[in-house]
Amino acid sequence: MTELFGVPLAVLSGQVMIGLINGSFYALLSLGLAIIFGLLNVINFAHGAFYMVGAFVSWGLLTYAGVGYWPSLVLTPLIVGAFGAVFERTMLRRLYGLDHLFSLLLTFGLALALEGVFRWIYGAGGKSYPVPPSLQGVYNLGFMMLPVYRAWVIVASLAICLVAWVLIEKTPLGARLRAATENPKLVTAFGINVPLMLTLTYAAGVGLAGLAGAMAAPIYQVSPNMGSSLIVIVFAVVVIGGMGSIMGSIVTGLMLGVLEGLTKVFFPTASAITVFIVMILVLLLRPAGLFGKDK
Amino acid sequence: MAHRYKDFRPRLVSDPMRYGLLALAAVVALAAPMAIFPLFLVKVLCFMLFAAALNLVLGFAGLLSLGHAAFFGGAAYAFAQSAKVWGWPFELSLLFGVVVGGGLGFVFGLIAIRRQGIYFTMITLALAQMIYFLAVQAPFTGGEDGIQNVPRGTLLGVLDLRDTHTLYYVVLAIVVICLLLIRRTVHSPFGHILGAIRENEARVTSLGLNVSRYKLLAFTLSAALSGLAGALKASAFQLATLTDVSWHISGEVVLMVLIGGIGTLWGPLVGAIFVVMIGHFLATSGLPVSLVIGVVFMACVMLFRRGFYGETVEYLRERVLRDVSLRATAGREGQK
Amino acid sequence: MAEIRLQVSALEGWYGESHVLHGVTFDVKRGEVVTLLGRNGAGKTSTLRALAGVMRKRRGSALLDGHDLLSTPPHRVAHLGLGFVPEERGIFSSLTVRENLMLPPVVRQGGWSVDAIHELFPNLKGRDTTTGTRLSGGEQQMLAIARILRTGCDIILLDEPTEGLAPVIVEQIGKALVRLKEKGFTVLLVEQNLNFARGVADRHYVVEQGRVVDEFANDSLSASMDQLNRYLGI
Numbered sequence: 001m002t003e004l005f006g007v008p009l010a011v012l013s014g015q016v017m018i019g020l021i022n023g024s025f026y027a028l029l030s031l032g033l034a035i036i037f038g039l040l041n042v043i044n045f046a047h048g049a050f051y052m053v054g055a056f057v058s059w060g061l062l063t064y065a066g067v068g069y070w071p072s073l074v075l076t077p078l079i080v081g082a083f084g085a086v087f088e089r090t091m092l093r094r095l096y097g098l099d100h101l102f103s104l105l106l107t108f109g110l111a112l113a114l115e116g117v118f119r120w121i122y123g124a125g126g127k128s129y130p131v132p133p134s135l136q137g138v139y140n141l142g143f144m145m146l147p148v149y150r151a152w153v154i155v156a157s158l159a160i161c162l163v164a165w166v167l168i169e170k171t172p173l174g175a176r177l178r179a180a181t182e183n184p185k186l187v188t189a190f191g192i193n194v195p196l197m198l199t200l201t202y203a204a205g206v207g208l209a210g211l212a213g214a215m216a217a218p219i220y221q222v223s224p225n226m227g228s229s230l231i232v233i234v235f236a237v238v239v240i241g242g243m244g245s246i247m248g249s250i251v252t253g254l255m256l257g258v259l260e261g262l263t264k265v266f267f268p269t270a271s272a273i274t275v276f277i278v279m280i281l282v283l284l285l286r287p288a289g290l291f292g293k294d295k
Numbered sequence: 296m297a298h299r300y301k302d303f304r305p306r307l308v309s310d311p312m313r314y315g316l317l318a319l320a321a322v323v324a325l326a327a328p329m330a331i332f333p334l335f336l337v338k339v340l341c342f343m344l345f346a347a348a349l350n351l352v353l354g355f356a357g358l359l360s361l362g363h364a365a366f367f368g369g370a371a372y373a374f375a376q377s378a379k380v381w382g383w384p385f386e387l388s389l390l391f392g393v394v395v396g397g398g399l400g401f402v403f404g405l406i407a408i409r410r411q412g413i414y415f416t417m418i419t420l421a422l423a424q425m426i427y428f429l430a431v432q433a434p435f436t437g438g439e440d441g442i443q444n445v446p447r448g449t450l451l452g453v454l455d456l457r458d459t460h461t462l463y464y465v466v467l468a469i470v471v472i473c474l475l476l477i478r479r480t481v482h483s484p485f486g487h488i489l490g491a492i493r494e495n496e497a498r499v500t501s502l503g504l505n506v507s508r509y510k511l512l513a514f515t516l517s518a519a520l521s522g523l524a525g526a527l528k529a530s531a532f533q534l535a536t537l538t539d540v541s542w543h544i545s546g547e548v549v550l551m552v553l554i555g556g557i558g559t560l561w562g563p564l565v566g567a568i569f570v571v572m573i574g575h576f577l578a579t580s581g582l583p584v585s586l587v588i589g590v591v592f593m594a595c596v597m598l599f600r601r602g603f604y605g606e607t608v609e610y611l612r613e614r615v616l617r618d619v620s621l622r623a624t625a626g627r628e629g630q631k
Numbered sequence: 632m633a634e635i636r637l638q639v640s641a642l643e644g645w646y647g648e649s650h651v652l653h654g655v656t657f658d659v660k661r662g663e664v665v666t667l668l669g670r671n672g673a674g675k676t677s678t679l680r681a682l683a684g685v686m687r688k689r690r691g692s693a694l695l696d697g698h699d700l701l702s703t704p705p706h707r708v709a710h711l712g713l714g715f716v717p718e719e720r721g722i723f724s725s726l727t728v729r730e731n732l733m734l735p736p737v738v739r740q741g742g743w744s745v746d747a748i749h750e751l752f753p754n755l756k757g758r759d760t761t762t763g764t765r766l767s768g769g770e771q772q773m774l775a776i777a778r779i780l781r782t783g784c785d786i787i788l789l790d791e792p793t794e795g796l797a798p799v800i801v802e803q804i805g806k807a808l809v810r811l812k813e814k815g816f817t818v819l820l821v822e823q824n825l826n827f828a829r830g831v832a833d834r835h836y837v838v839e840q841g842r843v844v845d846e847f848a849n850d851s852l853s854a855s856m857d858q859l860n861r862y863l864g865i
Contacts, residue, residue, distance in 0.1 A: 043413045091597060100413050101359050102596050105553060108361075108546060109592025116586025175730040179723045186721045189683045190735035191709025191782070232542065236421040239414055269432055276425035280406055283418065287409040 007265055013144040015261040021150055021219065023257015024157030025051075028212040029234045030241065030249040031164055032205035037243050038181045039201045041100065042092065045107035048231025049114040050206040054080050054213025055222045056118055059129050069132035073214055080210025081203040088202040093195075111228065118224040126221025153215055160211070161250045168246050177201065236279040241291050248291025308611070324467060333459040334531060339571050340463075340470045341528040346551035346563035347477050348520035353549070354558030355481055356513045357493030361545045362403060362419030363521050365426040368540030370396040370522030371529035375442035376435055378530070385448035389526050396522015397515050399426070404514035408507050411496070420542060427540045441536030445529060466527055473520055478560055480516070489513055543585065547574075550588060554595050556605030565604050633660040636786060636817050637682075642691040643841075644674075644681040651677045653841035654691065659786075664808065664818040666828045669838035670864055675821040676718050678838065679788045682819075683715040684708045695786065710738045714779035718790040718821075720771045722763040729759035731774055735782045742783030751807055752777055769800030776807065786817040793824045805830055825863070837862045 003009060029047055036044045058076045061067035067075065087110065095103045131149045139146040168174040180187045180194055188194045213227075220226055234253075241252030256275050264271040282290060308316070327336050345367055352358040370392035378388040407418040430436045437443070447457055454461050480486050488509055491499045500506050529535045538544065551570045556562025573591065577584050599606050637659040644652035652674050659665045667675040680686040682693055684705030693700040695711050703711065714735075722731055732745070732755075749756045752773040758766065766774060772792050779787060792808075793801045801824070808831045811818065822828040828835060829852060837845040837859070845862065847855050 043417065091593070094597065098600075101416075102600060104359070104413060104416060105549065106593055106596040108549075109589045109596065111589070112543075112546060112585045112592060113589025116583040116589055120583045120586055172730070172733060175726050175734055178725040179730075179734055182723050182725055183721060185685045185705075186715075186717055187734075188705045189685050189709060189715045189717075191706055191738055192736060193706040195706075228542070232420055232424040235417040236424075239410070239417050239421065272428040272432070273425045276421055276428075279418070279421055283406050283409050 005266075010144045012262075012265055013141075015265045016258055017144070017146065017150060017154075017261070018264075019258040019261020020154050020254065021257070022260060023254040024154055025212055025216060025230065025253075026234055026237050026257050027161050027250045027253030028157055029209055029230065030237045030253050031161055031246065032208040033234065033238055034243045034246060034249045035164075035168070035177075035208075036202055036205040039177060039184075040092075040096070040103075040198055042103040042107070042202075043100070044202075044205065045104055045231070046087075046110040046114065047107075047206065047209050048227030048229075048234065049111040050080055050084065050209040050227070051213040051216070051230060052118065052224060052227030053083070053114060054210030055129075055217045055220075055226060056122070056127075056213075057210065058214035058217045059127050059222045062129065063127075069135075069218075073211065076214040077207035077211040080213075081207030084206035085199050085203040088199050092202065093198070096198075111231070115224050115228060122224065124224060126223035126226075129217035129222055131218045149218055153219065156215065157212075160208070164208070165246050165250065233275050236275045240275075240279050240282045240289060242289025244289075245291040248289075252290060324471075328460050328463050333463040335571075335575065337459075337463055337466050337531040338528065339568055340466050341524045341531065342548070342551060342567040342571050343564045344470045344473055344527070345521050345524035345548050346555065346567045347474055347560075348517045348524060349548050350552045350557065350559075350563045351477055351480065351517040351520070352513050353552055354562075355486060355493065356489040356510060358510060358514065359416045359549070360403075360407075360419040360514070360517075361416050361542065361549065362407075362421075362423030363518070363548055364540050364542060364544035365403065365423035366396040366400050366518040366521040367525035367528075367544060367548070368430070368535070368537075369399050369426060370525035371535035371539045372430065372436055372442065373522075374526035374529040375445040375535035378448060379442060379445045380435070385530065386451065388448075389523065389530070392526025392529070393519050393523045396525060397519030400518020400521070401511070401515045403518070404511040408510050408514070420545070423540070423545060424542060427537070427542070430537055430540050436535075436537070439537065441534055443534055445533040445535065447530050447533060462531060466531065469523070469527065473523065474560075474564075477520070481560065485509070485512070546592075547588060550592050550595070552602075553600075554591065554602050556602030556608070559602070559604050559608065562602050562604035566602065569603070633662060635659070636661050636696055637819065638692075638694045639678075639682070640692050642678065642681060642693055643689065644677055644686050645688040646677075646686065647688075651841055652681060652689075655681075655838070655841065655843050657836045657843050657846070659817055659819050661817055662812070662815055663834065664812050664820060664832045666820045666822050666832045666835045667838050667843075668822065668825065668828065668835050668859070668863060670862075671823075673838040674841040675838050676790055677841075679715070679717075679790050679819070679821055682708075683713065683717075683788055685715075685717075709735065709782065709784065712739055712784045712786055714782060714784035714787045716775045716779055716787060716789045716792065719794075720768075720775040722766070722771045722774055724762065724764040726763050727759060728755065728761045728763055728766065728774060731763040732778045732781065735778050737782050739783030739785070741785075743777075743780040745781070748777045748780060751780075751810065769796050769803070772796065772800075772804060773807070776804075780811075785815070786819070787811070788819050790821045791823060792820070793822065793827050801827055825859075835859075 029051060033044055033047055036042060054076050057079050058072045061072045061075060091106060092103060095106060135149040135152050137148045139148060139151060168177060176187065176192055176197070180192070180197055184194050237253050237256055238249065240256065241248045243249065256278060259278065260271055260274045263274040349360065349363050352360055373395035374388045374392040377383040377391045378385065383391065403419060403422050406422065407415050410418060431438065447462065449455050454465060488499065488504065492506055492509060496506055525539060547570055551566035552563045553566070554569055555564065555566025573587060574584055577587055595602070601609055635658045639658065640656045642652055642655040643650070655674065655678050667678060669675050677686060681689050682700055684700070684703070687705070689701050695713060698711050700708060723734070726734065754770050755773055755777060763774065764771070776792070792804050796804070805827060808818065812831065820828065820832060829849065832849050834849060835847045835852070836843045839862065847859065852859070
């Protein structure tokens, strides 16, 4: 069998795979957004910008310092996370008592500023990041060719999401996080340093975005606007999934990526707006989102 | 976003001073084209209207939209298409822009109002991005080039709008009328209900009012006025492009309102002047606009959340209150 | 006379703009069980919240073993040995019973083992994986006390532990409190249920309109019942 619904199987599976890759990034970013929103009550508009910064940090480590892919997978999230921690400590923190609007606008401003800085230094064009030698090559699956790096990205993202889920849902650390999400004052009264938790959570969330950026660098062009075009889609993903559930954000992200890939096969012109159409449908049919626990 | 100075409104400036300031503003507005390039002024006017329109929902109903570029840019395309391709007269094209802006706003509103707070904001942003993608793909928008060389035409077949001075005064008149309309709306019972929704939505619902309908009406009105601003800009620059529908424009207009003063009538006008001027000066400086806009955004959120106008009003109010309390302690009461 | 552990004087407190505590003064000695009695809205719960650092806008003084509670960062208060059992128990719905139990960090040596806790509250045994808020009200109250015992704290702020509970459960909680007292815990108890308070407490303070207005020793309570009933509006 080489065709399905009149579409060559190789094309179909190729698009599903691209969808899975996009979906992996949607999942990684919406996961971070959901964690940050859960505890800090902040919609981190700069999330896409941190993803872009992650890609540039990884590219910069390679270009200027000769640091390869594997070490930079560790270093990039640490660098981006540290930057996030400083931002949270010095600025974001001061807005917690105020209307949500202001933290959203602050992170919006940060997103613009970061994008502006990188456009200023590197121009609007893209940089390419070579696929690391250990992940070059292609698997022949019989019905399609699967580049090793893309397979790695899908597997690694799933693994990261799973680890994050286990960490949050099944460990004492995660229990603290969930408790602080529910009632930060009581958790503080139990002797847990909630302000520190907020900083670390924000750092972890944006570090995750930075890691996603580092993983994306060999696939997409590393460019200043790679974050802003992604973040809007991720927002739609978040509206569809609802931010109440960690697993919900992961599943929704992957699902929408695949759906987008499939749309590309059957209605190529509509693929860019698939996610938005789904968002509208979900809002009309189930306003709280698929996994929504409205806050 | 409760701005307390709205709760208590003493006379901040005396009546002669007030009329003096208004007269000064009028003189400046009328005389400005003699000193400044009229097209630049038209741009300022368009963004003043756009910012004031956004403020109608952001400041007076407490709804943060990050999707207003869709109405502004959508109307710009509508104007350009009807004026250039279909050869419609200026007035009709303008009206078409308003209808397209308002129509999009109505649809956006129907969808986005189903959620509140930050979800509302994210939905408006996503919907506007969808319009952006549609504009990228639709054949009539001309892709990256946009629709160029849009004819300006004449107003009522009499005033030739190719003359930029005439254009300026026509746009000035239209914008002033719209600003008066916004002022009227804000002070109407409808405006008061919007304010109540902003302060406490649940309470308004408990009074038996249909909150969604009020929000939708405000959102549609705001979108229609944003559409008018976009159509006017398309006519002045004879151009409709992807930039007008991009999320950067949505962000910039939010910044105008924020930096001028959310929930004030004059604030957005001040903010529009400021942001358009930043863009103008940066165009030649080599500094990227988004960097500067982003930094100004952050500074504004961190340091003066009431905006230029709002902070000034607050300063005056405190001074007046101090005077009032001084007078009260001096025992001279009964004066108004 | 035992040493004073908790010395509260002229404590004032605010929720946002509203001034709810207007100068609360009392003390608790080592090993004592002391109650704050009073009508609804008198400021009993607010006093506990002010001491635990949940209410942040405060003035006056509150010393625990000589440490100033008001200047201690809120997350350090527990580390002075103070355990807080809030109004309505504060069991987390997104945590299991086990997670709820293990949530508060150990602040001192000498915290109870899980086995000892299960011995005190047999109802909690075998319920580890149940969602915390699925427990009955009484079990939730036991869990709220149990998780504090684990931390090794030795002074407990206990807010209305009997509220809404069946008499048989109230009795069980009362017995547990007596056990804690025997073990040397110091307890500050907010209580509406006077009968329950009489069974466990050494002294009672009456709170009215954000102030402590009177004090009774438990021994002399019978003689002062009229006076007390007037305060409590019974």
